[in-house]
Amino acid sequence: MPELPEVETVRRDLSRRLLGKKIKNLKVFSDKTVASAAAVFYRTLKGQSFVDFDRRGKLLIITLSPANLFLLIHLKMTGQLIYRSSTELLAGGHSLGESDVVNLPNKHTRVAFYFNDGSQLFFNDMRKFGYVKLANREELDRIIAAGYGPEPLTKSFTIDSLTDKLRTKKVNIKAALLNQKNVAGLGNIYVDEVLFAAGIRPQRLANSLRAKELALMYQVINDILKKAISYKGTTFRDFVDTKGQKGNFSKHLQVYGRAGQPCAICRRPITKIKLTGRGTHYCERCQR
């Protein structure tokens, strides 16, 4: 599941490989994936260049020039952005590591971009939850204001901002951290990891956390996200970077996907329950 570290990994990859490239052509395979009519999408994007790559929570924001528009990309659960340079294409894909993304476009390709220098970018999404849509500055600002709280690893995210958001909330802390308006970018995997590292039970009500717990939780949110980015994210099922490579943080997960396996601290088996409709992993002994 692409969460903040995975989307940041993709953002950095794209920025390194696609900066300044001009769209020569594109193809929409799934109308549902692009919010506007495919014809409008095509007309608007053709001839535009990618001049900046930004991210807000799990939302990827590409600045288009000269249109002064933005391409918003959300990977949701199974979205992937796979890049092919012209030299890789000439090599027939044999130099590429992961196998099932060698032949592109494939049946999961929803949008393909073809650039002036011969390179290509594919938006693949098995489950069609993700989207690629156009927005102007006003629409982008509205989307961010309505849905995204403080951004971890930036100045907007502080102990005070986190405390402010959580102190009145009568939902469990897991649901509160999943809510993008309280803190942007955490999903099911990192919320479980954060709560384990902070020693807090996912069932605890958000408004019951003490100042000390909030401070520790704030610290581990930053630490875990930073570390996960340095490992190019977590691949649990589908996530790959723009070269089709899996993320390496998976081996560092302490609780997510480890039900029944021994806790790294006390060796008791990790518990798995359903909370707010989501699979939730924690240690009965180490998390209070």
Added chain:
DNA sequence: AAGATTGTTGCTTA
């Protein structure tokens, strides 16, 4: 073969 998988939206309920 039913149930689990999850990010987000939008509807319903309190």
Added chain:
DNA sequence: TTAAGCAACAATCT
């Protein structure tokens, strides 16, 4: 008016 809860979506795997 606001917050909380939850179904719905999509396609695949176990």
